[in-house]
Amino acid sequence: MTKSLDIKENIEDLRQRLPSGVKLVAVSKFHPSSAIEEAYAAGQRCFAESRPQELFRKIGELEGKCPEIEWQFIGHLQTNKLKLVLPYVSLVQSVDSVKLLLEIDRWGKAAGKTTDILLEMHIAGEDSKQGFFEEEALELLFNAGKYANIRFRGLMGMASNVDDEEIVLSDFRRIADFKDYVCDLFPELEAFDILSIGMSGDWPLALQAGSNMVRIGSAIFGERS
Numbered sequence: 199m200t201k202s203l204d205i206k207e208n209i210e211d212l213r214q215r216l217p218s219g220v221k222l223v224a225v226s227k228f229h230p231s232s233a234i235e236e237a238y239a240a241g242q243r244c245f246a247e248s249r250p251q252e253l254f255r256k257i258g259e260l261e262g263k264c265p266e267i268e269w270q271f272i273g274h275l276q277t278n279k280l281k282l283v284l285p286y287v288s289l290v291q292s293v294d295s296v297k298l299l300l301e302i303d304r305w306g307k308a309a310g311k312t313t314d315i316l317l318e319m320h321i322a323g324e325d326s327k328q329g330f331f332e333e334e335a336l337e338l339l340f341n342a343g344k345y346a347n348i349r350f351r352g353l354m355g356m357a358s359n360v361d362d363e364e365i366v367l368s369d370f371r372r373i374a375d376f377k378d379y380v381c382d383l384f385p386e387l388e389a390f391d392i393l394s395i396g397m398s399g400d401w402p403l404a405l406q407a408g409s410n411m412v413r414i415g416s417a418i419f420g421e422r423s
């Protein structure tokens with residue numbers, strides 16, 4: 199019982215501290231569906247998962263229990279797993295290759311669904327290979343019109359995994375500046391309005407840089423096992 203109290207308290211605490219224009223995405227990966235139900239009961243509606251099978255399983259487990267739930271996807275998405283994810287999510291935050299973009303577009307054409315996506319940006323200095331470099335993102339956005347079944351909604355990024363707040367803040371600012379640059383350069387991308395930066399350990403810094411979407415897992419649900 200103390201656990202449910204924690205989830206509820208954590209959500210209420212975050213809600214008080216986040217400005218109204220910032221969307222809270224509860225990252226429920228590795229936590230059981232019962233934890234999602236607790237967060238839902240506390241008023242949380244938007245949840246994100248990072249593994250296709252886990253998302254698909256939880257959707258089944260929660261069927262009929264959380265009618266207003268909104269799912270997002272934030273993990274690496276292999277093109278052979280699209281069917282487990284795309285029909286169910288409002289946003290794929292983690293598009294990290296042109297190949298994935300093409301496959302999502304193709305799936306959307308067949309399924310008759312336009313998919314909202316964020317481009318996941320590579321942070322200079324991080325050893326992670328995921329995400330686009332800025333030049334790559336610009337190049338594909340020049341051709342945004344060819345992805346008829348995709349709506350480009352903005353950028354997602356993670357800061358370098360370091361304690362130095364100045365480095366974290368400058369990583370976030372770089373993504374924020376790049377988003378502004380993209381919006382100026384491509385005014386035709388009318389829905390390009392999401393800047394998804396900030397996690398449990400660094401969201402206050404992300405807010406300083408202009409985040410309007412934070413992805414928070416452990417600060418809501420506790421440590422992942």
Ligand SMILES: *Cc1c(COP(=O)(O)O)cnc(C)c1O
Nearest residue numbers: 225248272397398413414415416
């Ligand atoms: C797991 C994960 C999060 C949440 O991380 P916490 O530190 O638990 O808040 C956010 N974004 C992505 C992409 C993740 O994979």
